[in-house]
Amino acid sequence: MGFHQTKDASGVAVLQVEGQLIVGNRQELKDLVQAALEQGERRLLIDFSRTGYIDSSGLGALVSISKKVREAGGELRLSGLNEDLRSLFELTKLDTLFAIAETPQQALASF
Amino acid sequence: MPSSLRLCVRRSSAPDGGEAGTLVTLRLPSEVECIEEAVELVTRHCLAGHAAPRKTRFRLQVVLSEAISNAIVRGNREDRDKWVHVRAELDRDTIRLHVTDEGAGFDPAAVPEPIRPEQLDEANGRGLYLIRKLVDAVEFNERGNSICMILRRP
Numbered sequence: 163m164g165f166h167q168t169k170d171a172s173g174v175a176v177l178q179v180e181g182q183l184i185v186g187n188r189q190e191l192k193d194l195v196q197a198a199l200e201q202g203e204r205r206l207l208i209d210f211s212r213t214g215y216i217d218s219s220g221l222g223a224l225v226s227i228s229k230k231v232r233e234a235g236g237e238l239r240l241s242g243l244n245e246d247l248r249s250l251f252e253l254t255k256l257d258t259l260f261a262i263a264e265t266p267q268q269a270l271a272s273f
Numbered sequence: 274m275p276s277s278l279r280l281c282v283r284r285s286s287a288p289d290g291g292e293a294g295t296l297v298t299l300r301l302p303s304e305v306e307c308i309e310e311a312v313e314l315v316t317r318h319c320l321a322g323h324a325a326p327r328k329t330r331f332r333l334q335v336v337l338s339e340a341i342s343n344a345i346v347r348g349n350r351e352d353r354d355k356w357v358h359v360r361a362e363l364d365r366d367t368i369r370l371h372v373t374d375e376g377a378g379f380d381p382a383a384v385p386e387p388i389r390p391e392q393l394d395e396a397n398g399r400g401l402y403l404i405r406k407l408v409d410a411v412e413f414n415e416r417g418n419s420i421c422m423i424l425r426r427p
Contacts, residue, residue: 163309182338184308184309185345185346186305186309215334215335215338217342217400217403218342218398218399218402221399222395222397222399225393225394225395225396229394246328246331250335253406253407254387254399254402255388255393256393259393259394
């Protein structure tokens, strides 16, 4: 359970969620995004290709992150949600709040 | 490191002709660091000996994580002197999961629906809604400190 942070060749900050995104580690993700914003990053991608499951705290953290990025004048994309993970966003209607791409490559191309 | 979890598994062979079943109990401390391990342990026992589709495993993981997290954070308020008790009653057709905390309880009927447009920007309030959507039935005890989630095996 952790996060892997990289920067794409086009300058997008990419955060990969490895394992779960739940109450025990959601703050770490929020802190990473906050630090990225403070460093001047304005294009962020959170990728879930290597994620097992997300709980409501994790979804809530993503909502907070989305607000923070918006307030900073930035753009946030999500990618790599498998069918199960995507169903959580659909059930909670959060698929209407986020820009979700199938793959990280598609998300990066959409900035 | 999280404190150790206490797991107990009992299998009934039903000598009286009744249906055989398994009872799994797990006691865990009120530490969010324990949630992932507790979820994996209980999920593994719930699915042992059954050919479960990926979707069933995922639903179990999410609702267990959700209910245990609620019990630790909202029920026990992360009080290290309080425990969370998980009890899984398993048989051929059904998985019945009880998660109980040692807090004062809450009124599940008072929890608002989180999917109204004006609620979408809220960071909290989706847990119980998600549980209700992912299992076949949900029950609470009268005090509101114990949830029972029922999943029928596919």
